[in-house]
Amino acid sequence: MITAAAQGNGFLSPTGVEIAFVLVGLATLGAAAVTVTTKQLVHAALWLVVALGGIAVEYLLLTAEFIAWVQVLIYLGSVVVLLLFGLMLTKAPIGRSPDADSGNRPVALGVALVAAAALVWVVVDAFRTTWIDLDGPAQGSTKVSGEILFRHWVLPFEALSVLLLAALIGAIVLSRKDTPDTAPPATDKKGQR
Numbered sequence: 001m002i003t004a005a006a007q008g009n010g011f012l013s014p015t016g017v018e019i020a021f022v023l024v025g026l027a028t029l030g031a032a033a034v035t036v037t038t039k040q041l042v043h044a045a046l047w048l049v050v051a052l053g054g055i056a057v058e059y060l061l062l063t064a065e066f067i068a069w070v071q072v073l074i075y076l077g078s079v080v081v082l083l084l085f086g087l088m089l090t091k092a093p094i095g096r097s098p099d100a101d102s103g104n105r106p107v108a109l110g111v112a113l114v115a116a117a118a119l120v121w122v123v124v125d126a127f128r129t130t131w132i133d134l135d136g137p138a139q140g141s142t143k144v145s146g147e148i149l150f151r152h153w154v155l156p157f158e159a160l161s162v163l164l165l166a167a168l169i170g171a172i173v174l175s176r177k178d179t180p181d182t183a184p185p186a187t188d189k190k191g192q193r
Helices: 002-007 016-037 041-061 065-089 105-126 142-152 154-175
Strands: none
Touching (some): 041 065
16 A cells, blocks of 8 residues: 555655645745734734745746746735835834734634635645646646636736725825815915915
């Protein structure tokens, strides 16, 4: 039984890429957990950089180089910068934010566990007998990814860009406030100051 598993792909004979994939996945999961549990908003944004970077490394390990660089450029280069600009423009507190916790941790944890269990079940059920051939042709090539993106995912891609633009405009609007210096100068009845 063990010799049969050692001859082909199996859990008892992982390759170096599979071991690296699991280790990077665990580090990414840890960074994501710290992202949602920290009480400092800037630290959460920086841990989000680590989590999104780990996902890019996972794409590289799956030989999807184009998707990995899109992950780096779009998410690390744009979304996190937008998040940090939003934090700076709205003058969010830099230190601990006691008002960042709504008190619904048990409910949120329950929903997160149910969603994670459902996601793991769906992925395991869908790919139970599927193995990725890392020595074969690259599945994440630019041509294949571009055809899929511009054929099937154009509307969600554009909706995401509009959403990010609306978030940036909202952050700018929230950061502006009327100050006494911007009010017109007071005049008396004769129109003099």
